[in-house]
Amino acid sequence: MTVTVPSKINVHLAVGPARDDGYHELTTVFQALSLTDTVTVSAAEESSLQVRGEGEKAVPRDERNLAWRAIDVLAEHLDTTPAELGPVQIALEKNIPVAGGMAGGSADAAGALLGLATLWKLDLSRDELTRLAAKLGSDVPFSLLGGTALGTGRGEELLPVLTRHTFHWVLAFAQRGLSTPRVYKELDRLREAGEPPPAAGDHDVVIEALASGDPHRLAELIGNDLQIAAVSLRPNLRRTLRAGVEAGALAGLVSGSGPTCAFLCEDAESAVQVSARLSGAGVCRTVRVASGPVHGARVVESDGGPPGGEPPWDPTPPQAHA
Ligand SMILES: C[C@@](CO)(OP(=O)(O)O)[C@H](O)COP(=O)(O)OP(=O)(O)OC[C@H]1O[C@@H](n2ccc(N)nc2=O)[C@H](O)[C@@H]1O
Ligand SMILES: Nc1ncnc2c1ncn2[C@@H]1O[C@H](COP(=O)(O)OP(=O)(O)O)[C@@H](O)[C@H]1O
CATH class of the missing domain: 3.30.230.10 (Ribosomal Protein S5; domain 2)
Incomplete structure (x- = not known):
């Protein structure tokens, strides 16, 4: 399976x-x-x-x-x-x-x-x-x-x-991983020490931008409150984030608790160009191109029976409105 x-x-x-x-x-x-x-x-x-x-x-x-x-x-x-x-x-x-x-x-x-x-x-x-x-x-x-x-x-x-539209991303992998609990703790510490301003604004406008399919609109709105904590633990991520935008991405952010940086690109062609330039910049271990959204966990090959292409449940759950 x-x-x-x-x-x-x-x-x-x-x-x-x-x-x-x-x-x-x-x-x-x-x-x-x-x-x-x-x-x-x-x-x-x-x-x-x-x-x-x-x-x-x-x-x-x-x-x-x-x-x-x-x-x-x-x-x-x-x-x-x-x-x-x-x-x-x-x-x-x-x-x-x-x-x-x-x-x-x-x-x-x-x-x-x-x-x-x-x-x-x-x-x-x-x-x-x-x-x-x-x-x-x-x-x-x-x-x-x-x-x-x-x-x-x-x-x-x-x-x-x-969302009906596909977005194109370039991912910069770091040399070493970061522990998720450590990054959350670092955010708590930074907040206790002086309340860094939230990086993430209103989620409704982000959902609207995703629904519009316009990467320029989305680029202005992406944000991650954990980014400041990840950057505090790994200051060189600042350089990676800058290099992605200099390479032609519309915007970049730390993915979740990091340290991977994700760069939103105008289209598939631009993502390939950005990835090539970022690879040459020497600011990360590996660069990958990816697009989304894609489906969740899916059986692609099963022993004996037909491949269960779709999950065994109702494919139309309730949805948030953009
Ligand atoms: C930061 C995020 C953003 O999507 O992703 P990653 O960066 O890990 O991919 C998630 O919140 C990570 O989720 P996940 O990695 O599943 O975390 P869990 O195993 O549930 O929790 C690991 C630890 O992270 C912290 N944690 C996790 C989720 C949450 N809402 N608050 C937390 O403070 C807690 O210290 C917890 O003990
Ligand atoms: N199948 C797995 N693949 C990767 N890491 C795993 C796995 N199972 C447990 N882990 C542990 O979970 C930690 C967090 O891994 P991962 O889920 O890859 O990162 P993140 O939480 O940053 O998205 C790893 O450092 C590793 O010790």
């Missing part, structure tokens, strides 16, 4: 104060991008986890791996044990940077959940799968859903946003 899962960027990320449970209340606009991980799950004699590709050495191979934890979450939901469900082999083909603010671990978790639910022919509704996804992490429900969505709560409460 093979599942592809998108990465994400937050075109808008407004961070509220820390809650009693340690999470921050968010208003965010997610967009799923064409840079994807592939998760393959199969019944095996013995359980195993293989990881190949981008950042493979930095990915945990034990029970800390989010894809692996999907087994425990499914077993708990079914009131059984992983041993009862049977040994499985999980293989991750990674393209999404590890600890890069693009939800790579979340993507693998969503892919494993969908893959295992399909492999084991579990009768789970979309809502059930989404609830299980939220147990694995705040971003995992979005990795399942994909597209463009408004996220609230800790990021797990989603309202899909209808």
